[in-house]
Amino acid sequence: MIFELLGVPPQALFGQLLLGLINGAFYALLSLGLAVIFGLMNVINFTHGAQYMMGAFASWMLLQYAGIPYWGALVLAPIIIGATGVIIERLMISRLYHLDHLYGLLLTFGLALIIEGLFRQQYGSSGLPYANPIPGGTNLGFMFLPWYRGWVVVFSLVVCLATWFMIEKTKLGSYLRAATERPDLVQAFGINVPRMITLTYGFGVALAALAGVLAAPIYSVNPIMGANLIIVVFAVVVIGGMGSIMGAIITGFALGIIEGLTKVFYPEASNTVIFVIMAIVLMIRPQGLFGTPK
Amino acid sequence: MSEPLLSVRDVHAWYGESHILHGMSFDVNPGEVVTLLGRNGAGKTTTMRAIMGMVGNRKGSIKHQGTELIKLKSNHIAREGIAYCPEERGIFASLNVWENLTLPPRVKKDGGLSIERIYELFPNLKERTSSQGTKLSGGEQQMLAIARILRTGARLLLLDEPTEGLAPVIVQQIGSTIRALREQGFTILLVEQNFRFAATVADRHYVVEHGQVIDMIPNASLEANREKLKTYLGV
Numbered sequence A: 001m002i003f004e005l006l007g008v009p010p011q012a013l014f015g016q017l018l019l020g021l022i023n024g025a026f027y028a029l030l031s032l033g034l035a036v037i038f039g040l041m042n043v044i045n046f047t048h049g050a051q052y053m054m055g056a057f058a059s060w061m062l063l064q065y066a067g068i069p070y071w072g073a074l075v076l077a078p079i080i081i082g083a084t085g086v087i088i089e090r091l092m093i094s095r096l097y098h099l100d101h102l103y104g105l106l107l108t109f110g111l112a113l114i115i116e117g118l119f120r121q122q123y124g125s126s127g128l129p130y131a132n133p134i135p136g137g138t139n140l141g142f143m144f145l146p147w148y149r150g151w152v153v154v155f156s157l158v159v160c161l162a163t164w165f166m167i168e169k170t171k172l173g174s175y176l177r178a179a180t181e182r183p184d185l186v187q188a189f190g191i192n193v194p195r196m197i198t199l200t201y202g203f204g205v206a207l208a209a210l211a212g213v214l215a216a217p218i219y220s221v222n223p224i225m226g227a228n229l230i231i232v233v234f235a236v237v238v239i240g241g242m243g244s245i246m247g248a249i250i251t252g253f254a255l256g257i258i259e260g261l262t263k264v265f266y267p268e269a270s271n272t273v274i275f276v277i278m279a280i281v282l283m284i285r286p287q288g289l290f291g292t293p294k
Numbered sequence B: 001m002s003e004p005l006l007s008v009r010d011v012h013a014w015y016g017e018s019h020i021l022h023g024m025s026f027d028v029n030p031g032e033v034v035t036l037l038g039r040n041g042a043g044k045t046t047t048m049r050a051i052m053g054m055v056g057n058r059k060g061s062i063k064h065q066g067t068e069l070i071k072l073k074s075n076h077i078a079r080e081g082i083a084y085c086p087e088e089r090g091i092f093a094s095l096n097v098w099e100n101l102t103l104p105p106r107v108k109k110d111g112g113l114s115i116e117r118i119y120e121l122f123p124n125l126k127e128r129t130s131s132q133g134t135k136l137s138g139g140e141q142q143m144l145a146i147a148r149i150l151r152t153g154a155r156l157l158l159l160d161e162p163t164e165g166l167a168p169v170i171v172q173q174i175g176s177t178i179r180a181l182r183e184q185g186f187t188i189l190l191v192e193q194n195f196r197f198a199a200t201v202a203d204r205h206y207v208v209e210h211g212q213v214i215d216m217i218p219n220a221s222l223e224a225n226r227e228k229l230k231t232y233l234g235v
């Protein structure tokens, strides 16, 4: 058997692969949102991690204060947090478009610190539990598959592919792609580009919040959950290349799996493998694996 | 004489600190083909962009069918029934030919050409619908850039140097397209450097210099004014 050759029990291997897939699902959802926002707005949305955390908190609050269960939160939390994104874009980010991109980055970074600070102030940083909405699982023979984790992987993949389809294959997507190239011309054809940008930001933020809702039952709900994750997600984005939709999805899942495998075969490197890959990619292909050179 | 379709009065425009249009004034009557002739940097493109609302800082008056456009955003100006074909063509690389062709939304219910009619005017495009927009030849891209604004129902077309850099046979084809569009009642404001070409399609010519109209020459008296025009254009 190959497992004996590798000296790794199959349970451990597949267990880590599943964990890798789960992480990959979060990387993919989050880097997809970043790619959508960056593509149209040229803003690197540093608030993304905080918005992911807000999604998790929104589902916790919906349950705690309104008795709305997970499945309701899955729909409502992205809408609510997406709406806060719309407000942030209208009130703040839109004032910076005529300035260098660096200002958008600084603004969104500052916002992330403020939001995380406020949540830590209110809820501490020890984390709040969120019950698993689909407990149990099934024994696949070579491993045990918890239902909820399977759901997260499948649902994330569906959301990612639906987003890809929307952008690459629909009329609305053709407006988005065209406005990414020449917003002034698209607007001169009669399309309200500023509104499209606002809604796109809201959509990217909603994707982050959706990832947060999915994460709540797996990790606890914690004000700093986004800050930890987003650093890795930015590395994923750098590896995949900013602005490529399919690139963000594939890179997200692939790096999750690579990270999981590293945990099996060389655990010491599992926390750094993504950053090592990032450094190598930056040296060999600075525009990222799926990016086009500027 | 009927009311002009487009009436530009004392328009000034700035890019940042640089003052580019210095009191542009001219009229375009319904059904006319009118050109803006002038040297490089005279302000022809800026005039078109000012009409379309694509220059941030502008003042004066631009009326289309009596509606004042000077304060409107460019998406609202397009909805008034004006369409713009930019000098650099603006074909989108991330869209295929079909997506490029159908990108501009309908701005008026009536008055747009059907896809079939557009393919009659530009048969090359029909063969290439799934090609990437920027994979077309320069001439085909120019045709695509014109074709996509014919569907929208806009009846005033702004064409910025559609013959620039194209082979003579393509220039002829664009010339006959412009005449065909005029037959169909489109009104066209055309920027040209090549006044020999302009003479084959237009009713009147405005000469632009330093962001102002300095002369107007009806096409019928172009020959008589040939020397004067050559001096204006420096050719």
Ligand SMILES: Nc1ncnc2c1ncn2[C@@H]1O[C@H](COP(=O)(O)OP(=O)(O)OP(=O)(O)O)[C@@H](O)[C@H]1O
Binding pocket: B015, B018, B020, B038, B039, B040, B041, B042, B043, B044, B045, B046, B047, B087, B193
């Ligand atoms: N985005 C811009 N920012 C600053 N100045 C500009 C900009 N675009 C054009 N200009 C300047 O405005 C002036 C008029 O330019 P415009 O493009 O309107 O000329 P044009 O008549 O269309 O010339 P051409 O025949 O070369 O197309 C030029 O001096 C040009 O350098």
Ligand SMILES: [Mg+2]
Binding pocket: B044, B045, B046, B087, B160
């Ligand atoms: Mg020009």
